[in-house]
Amino acid sequence: MKVLVPVKRVVDYNVKIRVKADQTGVETANVKMSMNPFDEIAVEQAIRLKEAGTASEVIAVSIGPAQSQETIRTALAMGADRGILVEADADVEPLAVAKLLKAIVEKEGPELVILGKQAIDDDSNQTGQMLSALMGWPQATFASEVAMKDGAMDVTREVDGGLETINVKLPAAVTVDLRLNEPRYVSLPNIMKAKKKPIDTMAPADLGVDTAKRLEVLKVVEPEKRQGGAKVASVAELVEKLKNEAKVI
Numbered sequence: 001m002k003v004l005v006p007v008k009r010v011v012d013y014n015v016k017i018r019v020k021a022d023q024t025g026v027e028t029a030n031v032k033m034s035m036n037p038f039d040e041i042a043v044e045q046a047i048r049l050k051e052a053g054t055a056s057e058v059i060a061v062s063i064g065p066a067q068s069q070e071t072i073r074t075a076l077a078m079g080a081d082r083g084i085l086v087e088a089d090a091d092v093e094p095l096a097v098a099k100l101l102k103a104i105v106e107k108e109g110p111e112l113v114i115l116g117k118q119a120i121d122d123d124s125n126q127t128g129q130m131l132s133a134l135m136g137w138p139q140a141t142f143a144s145e146v147a148m149k150d151g152a153m154d155v156t157r158e159v160d161g162g163l164e165t166i167n168v169k170l171p172a173a174v175t176v177d178l179r180l181n182e183p184r185y186v187s188l189p190n191i192m193k194a195k196k197k198p199i200d201t202m203a204p205a206d207l208g209v210d211t212a213k214r215l216e217v218l219k220v221v222e223p224e225k226r227q228g229g230a231k232v233a234s235v236a237e238l239v240e241k242l243k244n245e246a247k248v249i
């Protein structure tokens, strides 16, 4: 079976985010960009399925500016077989991404799409769910363990109360959580090999998808600086502070 892994280019998770002076978004000029960390986990899982003989081909897809090729190359260096780049603005909304992925799914016919549970730039946590709805597929979100079983998959999910295991029939969309696996490091020989792997480039219009924005960002601001906390000596003091300082009771 083919496995499709959408990988997003985002500001590296180690970078301290700065808001642009005009409050239209966050600064991305001269900022280190990397693959969304959850997508690395998704790529790792897809490659493990291939190594186990379950998957026949792993395709990495990115929607974004031309530099998203680097993100696809990272997936190829990890072990994905080929890439697809849909060249578009950096901030295509989750619904448009899901529509583009649907068009690619219809072309490629994968039985499994493994996505990150969320992209750490917009923190939307929407794309996988929207894709499964558009396809009419089952979805399993926040996966921390997966096991193939006769054309279906047992997925252990991280839910509020702990863990829950569900069985989804394939084709399905699965979104991955942090504990699913530890992504491998890419070795230099594999980076060299990845340079020879093919990447198809296309535009949203080639897939018949309109990526015009449906959402309007009014402004982006820094979160308020946190006030320092304080320890109280007794329950009585706590109640007094809640009443008279915080005025919440």
Ligand code: AMP
Pocket: 005, 006, 007, 008, 009, 036, 038, 039, 042, 061, 062, 063, 064, 092, 094, 097, 114, 115, 116, 117, 118, 119, 120, 122, 123, 124, 125, 126, 127, 128
């Ligand atoms: P989100 O719904 O934006 O939090 O993203 C959830 C997941 O959808 C990510 O972890 C990626 O696997 C995928 N995704 C979202 N946006 C893109 C994009 N522009 N290109 C490729 N994959 C994406």
